């Protein structure tokens with residue numbers, strides 16, 4: 031493996047020096063960290079991470095290689111990775127190749143040999159910010175800064191229409207009795223697997239599909255997917271969600287889909303200090319009183335006050351670390367959503383019951 035040097039520059043001027051991994055070059059995005067101990071390929075292929083540089087806090091990355099079969103999407107759209115110890119050598123019975131080759135194949139530049147504990151503490155205290163990874167500029171700080179200035183701010187960025195499917199496609203058994211129209215804002219494939227496993231036939235539509243096109247397939251319910259970017263600038267999706275609610279059919283939203291459902295009810299969203307990304311986030315279900323350990327990946331959140339002031343909304347789930355709203359449901363309609371990931375790939379399976387509840391609503 032090459033041992034070329036690389037630099038990581040954060041928007042606040044902090045510099046880390048390390049070793050290049052993946053494709054030589056320069057790439058920028060919003061830096062964020064995921065605390066999961068496993069599941070790097072699932073993280074890298076989750077379209078919700080589009081435009082972000084991912085720091086993984088687990089100290090070894092690459093050691094179990096990658097598989098060729100589709101994970102959360104067929105190829106990663108992340109802007110880079112930051113790791114502590116990178117392993118080009120991998121050991122896993124069903125691995126098809128090394129993470130190094132995979133990063134090169136997908137044009138991803140990364141940096142290794144970084145003190146990720148220090149970096150994460152930095153992001154945790156200073157908040158989300160843009161960053162750039164480069165193997166090209168080395169000591170040319172002005173050059174690096176110029177590249178960093180070209181990286182767009184995640185606040186106000188619409189990305190779903192760039193990562194969603196271009197054409198509708200089907201998923202599951204076409205003879206299934208329940209049909210769900212899924213609006214793809216950057217959907218994770220494990221959501222579709224979870225629906226299909228429960229006897230749901232899915233048709234996945236591009237983000238900007240109109241209600242009439244969705245209705246033409248006569249679905250029994252609607253699913254609003256996860257996805258990258260800022261929900262506050264997705265007027266087209268909020269409008270469609272509002273129209274979907276008017277049909278009175280069951281609606282389920284996950285992560286970005288949850289934020290859009292909330293926006294459709296007049297709730298605003300805002301950017302968090304550094305977001306929630308990991309596979310051990312504690313949630314309390316306020317309806318059952320039970321807690322769940324959940325998988326999460328979000329940088330925006332719905333405004334609690336707006337939810338509380340909306341007489342048609344009920345807070346169903348709360349994040350136990352910071353009290354943010356983690357789930358809502360409408361009182362007047364069969365519609366609900368969660369800020370976290372019940373399909374949890376990777377992650378604990380505590381929240382799978384939400385898919386069962388969606389299916390029951392449609393039955």
Ligand SMILES: NC(=O)CC[C@H](N)C(=O)O
Pocket residue numbers: 078255256257258259260261284285286287327328329330331
């Ligand atoms: N996983 C997601 O759907 C993320 C939603 C949104 N882009 C956020 O960062 O909050």
